[in-house]
Amino acid sequence: MIGQRPRLELRQTQRLAMTPQLRQAIQILQMTNQELDRFVEAEMERNPLLHRAGDAPRGVLRRDAADRPLMDAAAADPSPALALREIDRPNTGVTLDFAHVLYADEMPAFAAALVARHARILGVHLNDGYGKWDNGLMVGAVHPIQTVELLVELERVGYDGAIYFDTFPDHSGLDPVAEARTNIEVVERLRAIAAGLVGHSDLRAAIARQDAPTAMRLVQAAMLG
Numbered sequence: 001m002i003g004q005r006p007r008l009e010l011r012q013t014q015r016l017a018m019t020p021q022l023r024q025a026i027q028i029l030q031m032t033n034q035e036l037d038r039f040v041e042a043e044m045e046r047n048p049l050l051h052r053a054g055d056a057p058r059g060v061l062r063r064d065a066a067d068r069p070l071m072d073a074a075a076a077d078p079s080p081a082l083a084l085r086e087i088d089r090p091n092t093g094v095t096l097d098f099a100h101v102l103y104a105d106e107m108p109a110f111a112a113a114l115v116a117r118h119a120r121i122l123g124v125h126l127n128d129g130y131g132k133w134d135n136g137l138m139v140g141a142v143h144p145i146q147t148v149e150l151l152v153e154l155e156r157v158g159y160d161g162a163i164y165f166d167t168f169p170d171h172s173g174l175d176p177v178a179e180a181r182t183n184i185e186v187v188e189r190l191r192a193i194a195a196g197l198v199g200h201s202d203l204r205a206a207i208a209r210q211d212a213p214t215a216m217r218l219v220q221a222a223m224l225g
Helices: 020-029 033-046 079-087 098-103 108-118 144-156 176-198 201-208 212-224
Strands: 094-097 121-126 163-165
Touching: 020 079, 079 094, 079 108, 094 098, 094 108, 098 108, 098 121, 098 144, 108 121, 108 144, 121 144, 144 176, 144 212, 163 176, 176 212, 201 212
Parallel strands: 094 121, 121 163
Antiparallel strands: none
């Protein structure tokens, strides 16, 4: 009969714990715009203290736009960047689409600064459109100053990744090769302007003292000559 004796064994196992916050962050990243809108509306119905960025809380009178702080009036939705920070994986990030940012009533340059600060920019889709219309127009067709502002911010944060042209020549019968060539030419000109504005000491000083007229004149001079 084989004798039995006590013995001590050590075993090491590893498992991934999905916290509720991480699970929700992953679900939000997979939502379409429509699904995200429905999700936000449902959360706002359940919690009366929630309100969309830029909107006054329910039951509170909204102040005049002139009385609101600049960053409050132009605040971009931080949820994608915060979700990515929660996930904390090196192969995740945000692709900025210029027209989509406008569609969301956000500022492209501010969105780029927010993402660069809290996550990482993986790509940039340059195009243009009329706000709530995802037109896919050629770069700078409607918002040239906002495009330069975005390129300035990308230069400041050191973005050196890919720039795509998410435009739709087929919708209007344009020659896609000619449109792509025009996009490249426009972006090269606007990037050269942005590079000159990044280190512009007079522009930095005007921004620091919130001197909008001077800043406008300097930007217009750089763009229009």
